[in-house]
Amino acid sequence: MAVMTYREALNLALREEMRRDPRVFVMGEEVGLYEGAYKVTQGLLKEFGPRRVVDTPIAESGFTGIGIGAAMLGLRPVVEMMTFNFALLALDQIVNSAAKMYYMSGGQFNVPIVIRGPGGPAAQLAAQHSQSMETYFYHVPGLKVVRPTTPMDAKGLLKSAIRDPNPVIFIEAETLYPVKGEVPEDPDFVIPLGRAVVRREGTDVTVIAYMGMMYRAIEVADELAKEGISVELVDPRTLRPMDVETIIGSVRKTHRVVVVEAGAGFAGMGSEISAFVTEHAFDDLDAPVERVTGANAPMPYARNLEKLKTPTKDKIAAAIRRVCNANGS
């Protein structure tokens, strides 16, 4: 194990996979000479050269479509979105081509592409630059969607994503790039897609969260422990396919669920999780599933409003107390 930042963990994953497999190449805006808008591709151009670390014109649909074409011919493109907000320009390519080619070709052309970059709220990046973009993708059959919370997950899941024969949407976070954590240096270390993780065991309530919201939930869990509420923290890690089994297993143990998500809640991840918890474990529940989500409004630019828009620790704690019937009584 080594301690490194989330950014370094991603970089190491790319480096190891590029060393392991000559078909892997990286492309996107500013990924070469500039080493990535967020420096995730640092040093790659130097090690692998311009054929495998390709600076592109600013054309998200174009280079995503090119990645899809290259993947159909057997390469393993890793396409960087400067931020996932700009993946909207490539939505046709991702939804109509990446996710459909394997199906439409009757299994002849799979599309082993990874589309990665940061998404979600950060620090005053405002309305067009702070969106939790996973909602646009996990609805689409044929896509896998990953949101890695820790440096270890970032490395292990990115390596799995690159090796996966399907198109994978891999959304990181600006706020997590400098976060440090333990990361296995073993180049054979991978974390399989489609497996959730129980980050902390607890007995009273299951809190489901990922990315920045998981870190917030950890702090809340620490505080509530002092009040005698034991919180189990579950991180889905892969949103599609979702590890329903692990989540339901936790619900059967705690009988109470709070889902926390940064994005606007309507038809969000929390809606889906609360729906399948109800389908699979209705009679296990001692309280309705609670969702704590971002407000249904564009992300404000002002710092104080931005803070208010995303789920605060107070709101998360209040929801947990509510489902645990522990409202200060």
Add this chain to the structure above:
Amino acid sequence: MPRTILEPRSHVEYLSILDSDGNLDAALEPRLSPAELKSLYRAMLLGRRFDERMVRLQRQGRIGTFAPIKGQEASQLGSVFTLRATDWMVPSFRETAAMIWRGWPLEKILLFFAGYVEGGQPAPDQHDLPITIPVGTQLPHAVGLAYAAQYKGDDAVVMVYFGDGATSEGDFHEALNFAGVWHVPVVFVCQNNQWAISVPLKKQTHSKTIAQKALAYGLPGIQVDGNDVLAVYAAAREAVERARAGEGPTLIESVTYRLGVHTTADDPTKYRTQEEVTAWEQKDPLTRFRAYLEKKDLLEDGLERRVDDEIAEAVRRFEATAPPDPLTVFDHVYAEMPPHLRAQRDELARWLREGGAPAPEPPAAPLGATPMRGQRLTRR
């Protein structure tokens, strides 16, 4: 400090070799063997007869909506003829004649338009992408294939087809821009058939030609008479050879006309005149090529009959195919079947086994049975 002309060498050529009466510009005549000329003509005739048969099959409800190619046979075959089997062909949705040339069996094409997934499935070693519907979406794929071919060090060339309307899409411009910057082996074939459904070319672009759009991206563009199979062939061959020699991409604008409906769900009398259609019928690519072959004494007796027999045989095989198996709806979504799809598939299988009766139990319980209501098992 004068004003000067920066790009004096930029120009767009127009190429025509065989006029509507079959008269030849002998200096430009491509060197094609009698056997090649005969196979080109046979493919054009097959494309035409098959297309006409497909329209009838659609009208009879035996296949679904499709986009006929009538009038565009020379445009497709003159170009696709220049590819090797190891090259890549990337179609839009109106390339039936080119697809047949590339080895798609006729009944597979019928299966495709009857909704069978197998119809869109290329043979394992076939270098053709499936039909795509979003206009222009396939152009970046072609550049990606070309990049990958170059990356792997093989000398494959990629030919991609699209319409005049597609040149208004961002993907057209992005693909040409990338192809120019990366200098990859792609031949862009725009079949300018004058119409994008009901929208005529003049409402699509203010450019005099589509070919000239290439110049903005630093690649050569050429306009050809798309109803003259020799001209299309000559231009495509030049472009393919340049691409294979590492000299980069080319845009070919093949000026042709859609003689039939946009799709079988369209009625073109609503937006264009019969005079216009009649004028283009005079320039029919088949008539013209037939006149040329006649002068060379290369027309084969009984060819139409043989082509029709081949079509009839394909229709018979197509109609003998069993309807798609319902359980296949879950296939090829992911390379491996994830648990939620497996559960849905099992549920459907059970439903079908039980004679299609509604499921007696609540759907999909991949996680072991949920306790029944009122039977709470665990409570603190």
